[in-house]
Amino acid sequence: MPESRVLVFVGPLLITAAVLQLLMAAKTHSRIGGVLGHTALPEDISINAREYSQHIQGSPKPVRQNSSYPKEPFISGTVPSGFLWGTSTAAYQVEGGWNTGGKGESIWDHWAHQPGRTPLGDTACDSYHKYATDVQLGANLAMTAYRFSISWPRLLPDGTLAGGVNQAGVDYYNKLIDELIAHKMVPFVTMYHWDLPQALQTKYGGWTNASMVDYFNDYATLCFQKFGDRVKRWATFNEPWSFIVPGYGLGVSPPQMLFGMKRRQYEVAHVVIKAHARAWHTYNDSFRAQQGGEVGIVLGALWGQPRNTSDPRDVQAADNFEQFFLGWFANPIYGNGDYPDAMKQMINGDSVADPRLPVFTEAEKAYVRGSADFVGLNQYSAVLIYASDHTFPLDFISLVMPDLKGVKDTSDPTWPHGASSGFSAHYVVPWNIREQLRYFSEKYSHKVPFYITETGISEKEQFPPNMNDTWRQCFYMLYVDEAIRAIKLDGRDVRGFFAWTLMDNIEWGSGHSVRLGLHYTNFSDPNLTRTPKASAKLYRDIATSGGFPEGAPHTKHTQDWWDWCHTNAPYNNDTEIGAGHYRGPH
Ligand code: BGC
Numbered sequence: 001m002p003e004s005r006v007l008v009f010v011g012p013l014l015i016t017a018a019v020l021q022l023l024m025a026a027k028t029h030s031r032i033g034g035v036l037g038h039t040a041l042p043e044d045i046s047i048n049a050r051e052y053s054q055h056i057q058g059s060p061k062p063v064r065q066n067s068s069y070p071k072e073p074f075i076s077g078t079v080p081s082g083f084l085w086g087t088s089t090a091a092y093q094v095e096g097g098w099n100t101g102g103k104g105e106s107i108w109d110h111w112a113h114q115p116g117r118t119p120l121g122d123t124a125c126d127s128y129h130k131y132a133t134d135v136q137l138g139a140n141l142a143m144t145a146y147r148f149s150i151s152w153p154r155l156l157p158d159g160t161l162a163g164g165v166n167q168a169g170v171d172y173y174n175k176l177i178d179e180l181i182a183h184k185m186v187p188f189v190t191m192y193h194w195d196l197p198q199a200l201q202t203k204y205g206g207w208t209n210a211s212m213v214d215y216f217n218d219y220a221t222l223c224f225q226k227f228g229d230r231v232k233r234w235a236t237f238n239e240p241w242s243f244i245v246p247g248y249g250l251g252v253s254p255p256q257m258l259f260g261m262k263r264r265q266y267e268v269a270h271v272v273i274k275a276h277a278r279a280w281h282t283y284n285d286s287f288r289a290q291q292g293g294e295v296g297i298v299l300g301a302l303w304g305q306p307r308n309t310s311d312p313r314d315v316q317a318a319d320n321f322e323q324f325f326l327g328w329f330a331n332p333i334y335g336n337g338d339y340p341d342a343m344k345q346m347i348n349g350d351s352v353a354d355p356r357l358p359v360f361t362e363a364e365k366a367y368v369r370g371s372a373d374f375v376g377l378n379q380y381s382a383v384l385i386y387a388s389d390h391t392f393p394l395d396f397i398s399l400v401m402p403d404l405k406g407v408k409d410t411s412d413p414t415w416p417h418g419a420s421s422g423f424s425a426h427y428v429v430p431w432n433i434r435e436q437l438r439y440f441s442e443k444y445s446h447k448v449p450f451y452i453t454e455t456g457i458s459e460k461e462q463f464p465p466n467m468n469d470t471w472r473q474c475f476y477m478l479y480v481d482e483a484i485r486a487i488k489l490d491g492r493d494v495r496g497f498f499a500w501t502l503m504d505n506i507e508w509g510s511g512h513s514v515r516l517g518l519h520y521t522n523f524s525d526p527n528l529t530r531t532p533k534a535s536a537k538l539y540r541d542i543a544t545s546g547g548f549p550e551g552a553p554h555t556k557h558t559q560d561w562w563d564w565c566h567t568n569a570p571y572n573n574d575t576e577i578g579a580g581h582y583r584g585p586h
Contacts, residue, residue, distance in 0.1 A: 072431060074562045076555055077484045078546035084186055084496030085543035086145035087138060087518060088454050090193035090238065092121050093505040095151060097128030101168035104157030106195035107206070107254035108508075120511045125503060125521055126528050128172065135179045137502060137519055137530055141540040145186040147453060147498050148176070149193035149238065152219055155226075159197030161218045170226050177230050187231050188451075188498070190298060191220055191279070193238040194247075194254075201255045207248065207268045208257070213275045220279035224287045232293035234283070235376050235453065236276040239300035240329055244268050245400055253509065261402055263356045266347065270358040273332050273368060280371040297333060298376035298453045301326055303432035303439075304385040307410065313387035317407040320346075321385045321397070322439060324404045333372050334444035337365030347403045370446045374495070376453030377440075382432035383409045416568040426457055428571060430478040434486045441492065449493045455479050456500035456516045457571070458507075465520050472518075472535035474565035476542065477558045484547050499539055503530045 092108045098121060099105070112119035127134050138146050152159060154169035180187045196206055204211060220236065243253070249265035251258030260268075276297050283295045304321035306314040323331065323340035331340040338344075338360055347357040360368065383396070388408045391398070395409050411417075415427040437450060457475040459466075476499065486492040504517035512523050518536040522529045541554035548555040564570065 071566050072482065072485065074481060074548075074559050075485055075488065076548045076550045077488050078549050079484060079487060079494075079497075081546075082495070083546065084145035084188070084451070084498075085539075086143050086147055086186075086188060086496060086498040087141070087502035088147040088498040088500050089127070089134075089502050089505065090149045090190065090195075091151035091154070092124070092193065092195045093501075093507070094125040094127040094134070094148075094503070095154075096122060096124040096126040098122045100128060101154075101172065102157060102166040103151065103169060104153035104159070104166075105198040106151065106153045107198050107201050108195050110198045110201075111254040111256070118511065121506050123528075124506045125530075130528070131172070131176045132179055133530065134502060135176070135183050135185065137532075138180075138185055139183040140532070141518065141536055142544040143185055144543070145188050145496060145498070146180055146502075147188040147190065147235075149190035149195075150223060151195050152192065153195065153197040153199075155222060156197065156219055158199035159215055159219070160200075161222070163199070165222065173227060177227055181230060186233065187227075188233045188235070188453075188496070189223070189227070189231050190235040190238045191223055192216070192236060194243045196255070205257075206255050207244070207271050208264060210271055210274075212271050213278050216275040217278045217282055221282055221286075224283055224291070228287055228291040228293060232291070233374075234293060234295045235298045236279050236295065237272060238298045238453075239378055240269060240272050240276075240297075241300050241325065244272065250400065266357045269328060270360075273329060274364070276333065277368040277371040280373075281367065294373035296372045296374035296376055296448065296451075297329065298378060299326055299329055301377040301379050301436050303379075303382040303429070303436045304409070305382050305432075305435065307384040307386040311387070314385065317387040318385040320404060320407050321383075321409070322443075324401050326436075326440075327443075330375070330440065330444060332360070332365075332368045333370075334375065334440075334446040334448065335369075336445070337367075337369030343403075346405055372446070372448055374449045374451060375440065376451045377436060378454035378500075379433050379436055379452050380455050380500075381427045382429035382435070383427075384412055385409055416566065416571045428457065428475060428478065430482040433479065433482045434490065434492075437486050437492045437494070438490065449495045451496040451498070452483055452494065453496075453498050454500040455498075458514045458516045461513045461515060467520060467531065467533050469533045469535045471571045472533065473538045474561060474570045476535060476539055477561060478565055480542055481548060481558070 092106065097103060098109045098119070108121060109119070111117070112121050125134075135146070150173055151169070154172065155166060157163060157166050177187050200206055200212070200215060204215075206212065216236075220234075223231075223234070244265050245261075246253040247255055248257045248268045249261045251260065257264065280295045283291075283293070287293075302325060304318045304325070306318040308314045320342045323342040327335075327340040328343060332338060339357055343357055348355040386408055387406055389406050390408070393408075397404055397407055397409050411427055415429055417427045433452065433455075440450070441447075457472055459469065459471065480497060483494055483497050487494050499518060501516050501518070503519035504512065504515040504521040504523075506512070507514040507516065512521075515521075517530075517533070518539055519530040519532050522531070538554060538557075541552070542548070545552050545554070548558060
């Protein structure tokens with residue numbers, strides 16, 4: 001049995017919804033970047049004015065220079081056969097039924113039930129009851145895959161085998177998986193999309209406790225035993241960065257453990273990486289032979305483009321950014337089994353006696369190295385990186401990666417970005433996909449296939465809703481074409497593309513106010529009806545034909561819209577989006 005270590009820590013702290021939204025949005029830079037912006041003023045301008053003005057004067061206009069990727073021309077083409085076209089969701093965001101059928105409480109349920117919050121996840125999209133409807137929505141879109149996550153506390157209410165397996169939970173996922181297979185959709189299952197059983201948090205301090213490696217392994221084993229006869233693609237974790245830094249470093253999202261930026265978040269990541277590797281080894285040793293599936297991890301990928309590619313300092317800064325963001329997890333698993341050099345150097349320096357970044361033993365490195373059969377990349381956007389020792393402006397990196405020194409981020413003013421919402425600056429940078437895949441392929445020696453496990457674009461909630469989401473059609477035209485370009489021109493082994501998300505759902509701390517669905521969910525209707533937006537039809541056309549074949553009407557449509565989709569017009573006009581009469585470029 002795993003050892004039990006009871007930790008005492010500060011209970012959930014009440015923070016304002018705005019701060020939570022801001023920092024949950026910090027999952028990817030694009031969103032927080034829009035809030036803080038590259039010209040954000042330091043809070044106390046009187047003290048810092050000199051430094052700030054020096055920065056502004058010394059700072060060239062933030063544009064991408066000498067890039068090998070100017071606006072891409074459209075290319076027609078299709079993906080290889082067997083490619084998975086899917087949509088992605090996560091249990092907390094869609095299931096509801098938070099205490100139905102024997103489910104235990106998760107850290108997100110716990111957070112949402114604190115005074116002053118509205119627990120929208122209690123019902124969410126009610127997929128717990130409406131799973132057959134959801135599968136039908138996917139089938140209507142001609143999807144060949146569906147990525148969903150299993151709620152750990154629905155299977156194991158207190159997180160442990162000792163606490164008992166919840167048969168109703170097993171039944172629910174069996175029904176969902178069978179329904180998918182009956183509709184010819186591949187189930188692509190994430191085991192941890194952030195909804196830790198609250199009991200594991202309360203008793204053991206969640207991922208701060210090394211015994212979580214054992215608890216997670218028990219849970220993963222149960223998943224393989226119950227569902228592995230039909231599920232052949234498993235992701236252990238979704239975006240570890242996104243729950244570790246806000247949850248255990250900054251303390252702004254569940255479990256809200258504050259003041260962990262200097263040490264705790266690194267310790268948590270160490271546990272999570274080992275838990276991932278352990279689950280992979282369990283599968284490899286005990287299940288692979290009979291089940292023949294794949295186990296990987298889904299990483300949040302935000303491409304860091306050097307602001308000036310002919311300035312070696314910017315190039316180095318961008319590489320350091322990649323090492324801290326993606327490489328924190330990718331380097332151990334897909335590289336040499338260890339943390340990236342930039343992290344070791346900047347966090348630990350010479351402090352061998354008391355390193356803040358934990359140290360892997362040689363045996364652990366060998367165990368972690370190569371522990372994945374694929375990598376899932378959640379590839380939404382990009383950021384411009386430049387070298388600077390200035391403290392200001394206060395940017396995403398200063399806020400969330402204080403150990404990453406000499407590196408600052410900004411955006412290109414020419415990049416189109418999403419409609420005003422919690423995502424106000426969701427920059428539409430399609431070439432980030434190709435750049436990230438190139439970087440990953442060149443950097444890491446463990447060669448695996450890629451899945452684009454998430455990408456998508458938000459709009460704010462509108463009344464009445466605008467079902468003609470031209471901005472989302474543009475987004476998928478550009479991003480799918482970029483994936484095709486990566487396959488055709490660069491020879492990357494991309495095996496699937498998953499749109500985030502099937503339907504408007506609970507966007508974590510932002511609730512319903514930020515929407516990314518291909519289907520509109522009417523949360524005022526007790527039936528929670530889902531209605532396809534215009535983007536759903538386009539995505540169906542893409543999936544049915546495997547991309548953009550020559551002569552297909554949607555290929556022609558994409559060509560016609562191509563230039564317009566590269567401008568701010570489709571994404572950035574709140575009035576027109578809200579008024580619902582925006583029809584496209586013609
Ligand atoms: C997460 C999703 C989230 C999406 C949009 C991704 O990073 O995995 O859960 O809803 O971003 O914010």
